[in-house]
Amino acid sequence: MTSFISHITVDCSDAYSLSQWWKPVLGYQDVPGDPNLPGHHECMIVDPDGKGVSVLFIEVPEGKSVKNRVHLDLRPRADLRDTEIARVIAHGATVVGDHRGQYGPGSGWVTLADPEGNEFDIVRSLAEVAEQPAPAGAVDA
The missing domain is CATH 3.30.720.120 (Signal recognition particle alu RNA binding heterodimer, srp9/1)
Structure with a gap:
């Protein structure tokens, strides 16, 4: 079960x-x-x-006092990763870490925080992944 x-x-x-x-x-x-x-x-x-x-x-x-042990990874439904990152920042998210390009051009993600400091990542859209898969062993999906 x-x-x-x-x-x-x-x-x-x-x-x-x-x-x-x-x-x-x-x-x-x-x-x-x-x-x-x-x-x-x-x-x-x-x-x-x-x-x-x-x-x-x-x-x-x-209150939140340490880094999240579990977080959400968000994948854009239609837009590209960077477009979605810009939209969510304009909505009030703050950048915690930028990991774009970590596994080569076009790869990676950005870690953001909501208004209470809860961290989440925005990863590449499915279209971006299909266009340029991350190298073997990379965690960027």
């Missing part, structure tokens, strides 16, 4: 605000019939197509 990922949980100080920030980044929405509202201590967002993993934001008393 095996398990599957039901949802990803993000500890935060303001569940509502962070869920609102992430919705346009992922193209997600509130759970139909269960809207997230200011003051909610738990806020779930879901993929409108039902294909992606849901994200649950839960308020906790302690």
